[in-house]
Amino acid sequence: MVSSAERVRLGPEQASDHIDPAELVRLDPEQASDHIDRLFRAAWALCGSREDAEDLVQETYARVLAKPRFLRSEDDLGYLLRTLRNTFLNQKRTQSRRLRTAPLPDELDVIADPHATDPAAAVETGEVYAAVAALPADYRDVLVAVDVTGLSYKEAAKALRIPEGTVMSRLYRARQQVVRQIDGGSE
Numbered sequence: 320m321v322s323s324a325e326r327v328r329l330g331p332e333q334a335s336d337h338i339d340p341a342e343l344v345r346l347d348p349e350q351a352s353d354h355i356d357r358l359f360r361a362a363w364a365l366c367g368s369r370e371d372a373e374d375l376v377q378e379t380y381a382r383v384l385a386k387p388r389f390l391r392s393e394d395d396l397g398y399l400l401r402t403l404r405n406t407f408l409n410q411k412r413t414q415s416r417r418l419r420t421a422p423l424p425d426e427l428d429v430i431a432d433p434h435a436t437d438p439a440a441a442v443e444t445g446e447v448y449a450a451v452a453a454l455p456a457d458y459r460d461v462l463v464a465v466d467v468t469g470l471s472y473k474e475a476a477k478a479l480r481i482p483e484g485t486v487m488s489r490l491y492r493a494r495q496q497v498v499r500q501i502d503g504g505s506e
Contacts (some may be wrong), residue, residue: 342391342392343391343393344389344390344391345387345388345389345390345391346383346386346390346398347393347395349383349396351380351383351384351395351399354395354399355376355380355440357396357467357468358376358379358399358468359372359373359376359468360463360467360468361400361403361463361464361467361468362375362379362403362407363448363467364409364437364448364451364452364463364467365403365404365407365452365459365463366407366452367448367449367451367452372456375407375410377441378405378406378410379399379406379415379491380475381401382402383399383402394474394477394478395478396468396470396474396478397474398478400464400468400470400478401478401479401480402416411439413416438506446501447497447501450497450500451463451493451497453500454493454496454497457489457495458489458492458493458496460479461475461481461486461489461493462489462490462493462494462497463483464478464479464486466490466494467491468471472486472490474488
């Protein structure tokens with residue numbers, strides 16, 4: 320028997336009768352590029368580094384556009400965010416298995432926001448992104464989905480495949496942890 324994930328990969332003409340082929344929508348590469356700004360902000364919050372975020376978004380698009388993708392609904396952004404998160408987690412797992420050849424830097428680099436005109440705002444933005452990146456994965460994913468990419472609670476719940484109430488609860492806790500970390504670091 321073919322799993323539902325395999326049916327989606329096979330395409331609508333090869334899917335079994337468990338999924339109506341009319342429900343499957345092909346991901347349009349042109350429309351996928353419309354979400355690059357939101358994905359970049361999400362990636363920056365996940366990675367805590369602008370350069371790593373650029374690499375993560377590029378890797379995500381390379382994976383998604385490598386072959387045709389069929390979605391069960393027209394929720395391109397949710398699919399792309401899940402792919403971005405999975406790519407990030409895969410990279411972290413791979414990095415954790417490798418030996419580190421260079422020592423860690425003594426100080427963190429300040430992350431400059433290219434849209435910030437005030438240097439203090441740029442430093443503050445870097446602190447916020449670093450605080451978000453330091454959150455536990457469950458809290459970070461919800462915070463990135465709602466506060467960074469601008470998804471509604473309902474959209475975030477669908478994208479992360481968790482109940483809407485869980486989104487609200489984790490978001491509250493994540494925001495509290497970010498505030499505590501920033502307030503604790505400034506004293």
